[in-house]
Amino acid sequence: MNIRKIAELANVSPATVSRVFSRNPGVSESVARRVLKVAAEHNYHPRITEKQKNVVLITPYDSVYPVQSCIDMLLMALTQELPKDGFRVEILPVNSVDRLSDVRFCAAVAIGLEPSMFPDWDQKFSVPLIFLDRSPAKKNSNSSNIYYVNSDEAMGMELALAHLKERKCRKVGCIIHGNPGEGNVDLRYKAIVKLLKKMDFPAEETLIRFSGNGSERYVELVGKLLKQGVDALFCPGGNAGITVLYALSLYGRQVPEDISLIASEQSFFSNYAVPPQTTITPEYSRLAQVVVSLIGERISGSSVPFITTLPYRLIKRESVK
Secondary structure, eight states: OOHHHHHHHHTSOHHHHHHHHTTOTTSOHHHHHHHHHHHHHTTOOOOOOGGGOEEEEEEOSOTTOTTHHHHHHHHHHHHHHGGGGTOEEEEEEGGGGGGGGGOOOSEEEEESOOGGGOTTHHHHOSSOEEEESOOOSSSSOSOSSEEEEEEOHHHHHHHHHHHHHHTTOOOEEEEESBOTTSTTHHHHHHHHHHHHHHTTOOOOGGGEEEOBSSSTTHHHHHHHHHHTTOSEEEEOSTTHHHHHHHHHHHTTOOTTTTOEEEEEOOTTTGGGSSSOOEEEEEOHHHHHHHHHHHHHHHHHTOOOOSEEEEOEEEEOOSSOO
16 A cells, blocks of 8 residues: 555545645645544555654643543653654643644654544544553454554553552552543453462452542541551552552551551652552553553554553562551
């Protein structure tokens, strides 16, 4: 497949196809959509020129988003890694995504956003859209320009619960940050239910709670779990580490003497808490490096995997007895 064939199938000239792929403003939207549709149907990826090395990082616009801490760390890693390969970075909140039609760029990275928010990417753009920290709803995709780079959520849950099991904890309460149906919440829930049973921990439904958005419910949820006699808390996502530590202090419980605690890593807090917190963490720098590599391979015309999944890591500190 080449530009001439794309032009023939789209009933336009090769010059028009070139203008579409270079995002020339002189091409009508209907013609551009027709050309991009033909290209997507034939899995054709136009070569991206070195002059277009702008990467748009699309972020949530609401700072009370359930995984803001993770987004901040991913954003930091990307803004460190992309310039190393000569890419220029533009950060765009998702509520301003319509601006993409006026921007020349070689790739976009959606950080912590749902794929359903970009239903017609292939009909608008000929460059890759990479979803970071998300998994596809289906394992196969008809899109030729959408990719996923994420972490193994089930592995992260297993690292934490296996560590609590190894340290002789008997009853674990879990607070998963966010609401069912959001982000990675369902993946974490399913893994935790399965692992609690597999490791012979009590697995009643009341031992697994959802925090919702923000941090307001943590004090209430921690209190309910303490009443059930838990000797450990596992709280993946959000700002759970600092929030749960505060909640436990209100109930007069000490970490780790009374309650062992594992949360998600926060670079600017976890190691400096009292006591320093044991955490699970995606490999943020490695995730960013994979994104940069994927974009570079697309520029060179190489094929790239639809999904890349990286391992979690357990950081052992002092919050587990």
